[in-house]
Ligand SMILES: NC(=[NH2+])NCCC[C@H](N)C(=O)O
């Protein structure tokens with residue numbers, strides 16, 4: 001029996017074409033090794049998974065991009081940000097790559113790298129979606145952290161703790177070599193962000209979340225309502241006809257399942273809760289792009305394969321593989 005063909009809303013990417021961008025970039029934080037994640041995910045069978053099991057036609061240039069190779073002496077801190085020019089240049093290049101895929105109507109899968117790279121992936125998708133259909137993307141941010149520090153509120157100066165602030169315009173820089181390249185068309189509406197899994201949010205970030213009424217579901221909310229109800233509320237907030245970008249930080253999972261990550265926080269999601277979130281987002285039918293970030297195979301070596309497997313599982317779930 002064949003079901004009647006349904007009309008694809010114009011913002012939706014093709015069901016078969018997938019653009020893959022591998023980003024071996026670690027300059028948004030201080031620990032080496034997160035740049036090795038894309039290769040580890042690929043070596044664990046990701047591309048076969050996408051092509052033979054999920055029937056995607058994968059557009060991949062075969063490269064792991066590390067982008068800017070700026071020496072630290074040429075990249076001194078600015079407003080407390082570490083490696084600002086390197087992160088800016090890397091995310092600008094990534095934004096253009098992701099934009100090119102999304103503009104072709106491809107689903108975009110970005111493999112990090114640390115979470116600063118979302119400045120590039122989200123802005124590239126947002127710009128393309130806006131051009132294709134005049135819509136704004138909703139951003140589902142699954143993470144132990146809110147990553148919404150401004151340079152001034154950040155205690156660490158690590159830009160992987162700031163991507164949401166730059167993407168929403170809460171943090172701004174005029175200088176083109178330091179995120180001044182981010183145009184309005186690439187920015188995300190604060191009302192269209194929803195967080196899931198938070199449990200380590202800085203004081204300044206809590207203030208930002210409160211003042212802007214940003215929708216956030218912490219681990220406390222998940223304990224109280226269960227993940228099923230939380231996903232209903234989270235996706236209800238976004239609405240049913242909005243393209244979705246899912247940015248998944250592997251540290252949202254409990255370190256029991258994903259120990260190899262730069263900033264692990266105990267008391268996180270189980271493996272199944274993480275997969276379930278991805279499955280629910282898939283079920284909306286509105287997912288246009290996915291980031292999987294912060295896998296660092298060089299940390300907690302004994303758990304590295306486990307962390308990589310968890311990452312690949314989330315990707316499969318977001319692409320619908322585990323649903324019947
Ligand atoms: N993408 C991450 N793992 N971010 C961790 C951020 C930690 C802390 N809030 C900071 O600003 O430095």
Ligand SMILES: [Mn+2]
Nearest residue numbers: 144145249251
């Ligand atoms: Mn995190």
Ligand SMILES: [Mn+2]
Nearest residue numbers: 115143147249
């Ligand atoms: Mn993060």
